[in-house]
Amino acid sequence: GGDVDSKDVVRNVVLVPIATIGCGKTTIALALVKLFGWGHFQNDNVKTKKGRGQVFADTISSLLVTNPVVFADRNNHQKRERDQLINDISKTMPNVRFVAIHYVHDRANFEPIRAATRARVLSRGDNHQTIQAGSKDQGEIIEIMEGFMHRFQPVDTSDAPDDHFDLVIDIDPTIESRENLEVVIEKLHSTYPGLFRDREMPTPSDLDAAVQWAMEYQPDFKMD
Ligand code: GTP
Structure with missing residues (x-):
């Protein structure tokens, strides 16, 4: 919606x-929920087998009714997924602004990205809905992660479809989520100050606490 x-x-x-x-997608999403009360939906919580993409998009659309900002928590690492999400939401909600939270994956940086993401996932143990590192073979988890890297x-x-993004925020998958969170909030604030009207901006210690809370959060629904 480019009119406004x-x-x-x-x-x-x-x-x-x-x-x-x-x-660190879910960590940033939960920190934003904690700080601003925004909406958040995780793809892992789509409980159907068929039409998952449509269900995901419809859930994001419905959350926009009661939340000014919604975090569409899945990898969206392929253009086809971005195209589906943007199209399906735009069908029901014509004036949506889409903001890419782009975890930059330069080929030259793949080794440090592997090191950072594997360390996080393998130390997470069973505290995740679909990848329970505690009960799966490490090699199997690494293969799944490699698949995502390869297809990124x-x-x-x-x-298209990325020309539909109103704003692209580049962040770094190898650094702490605390730093990435700050970049995301600063860019959103400078581009869309109206999202933050009538409220105090969080202090550095508010950001620390929100990330800490997000990292301690336990998912309440696990896939079989
Ligand atoms: P998937 O849903 O598996 O794709 O992961 P994600 O991208 O949503 O990452 P998530 O936010 O779940 O982070 C992965 C793990 O790393 C979790 O156990 C987090 O608590 C942890 N984590 C996230 N950010 C940081 C960080 O800055 N420092 C540390 N030490 N751990 C982090």
Whole structure:
């Protein structure tokens, strides 16, 4: 919806992470929920087998009714997923701004990314809905993670579907989520100040506490 100036946007913003496993998507999402009360939905919580993409998009659309900003928590690492998400949400909600939370994956940086994401996922143990590292073979988990790395398609705003993004926020999968969270909030604040109107911006210690809370959060639903 390009009619409204970015400065006047007060709702209908969808945050679209573009990531691989263990980048810290859910940590950032939960920290934003804690700090601002925004919406968050995880793909792992889609309980159907058929039409999962449509269910995911419809859930994000419905959350926009009561939340000014919603975090669409899945990897969206391929253009086809971004295309599906943007199209299906836009069908029901024509004025949505899509913001890419782009965990940059330069090929030259793959080794440090592997090191960071594997360390997070393998130390997480069973505290995850679909990948329970405590009960799966480590090699099997690493293979799943490699698949996502291999298929990763970086944001390219010169062409569809990524030309639909209103804003792209580049963050680094190898650094602490605390730092990435700060970048995300600063970019959102400077582009869409209306999302933060009538409220105090969080202090550095608020950000520390939100990330700490997010990292201690236990998922309440596990896939078989
Ligand atoms: P998937 O859902 O598996 O794709 O992962 P994700 O991208 O949502 O990552 P998530 O936020 O679940 O983080 C993975 C693990 O790393 C979790 O156990 C987090 O608590 C932990 N984690 C996230 N960010 C940080 C960080 O900055 N430092 C440390 N030490 N751990 C982190």
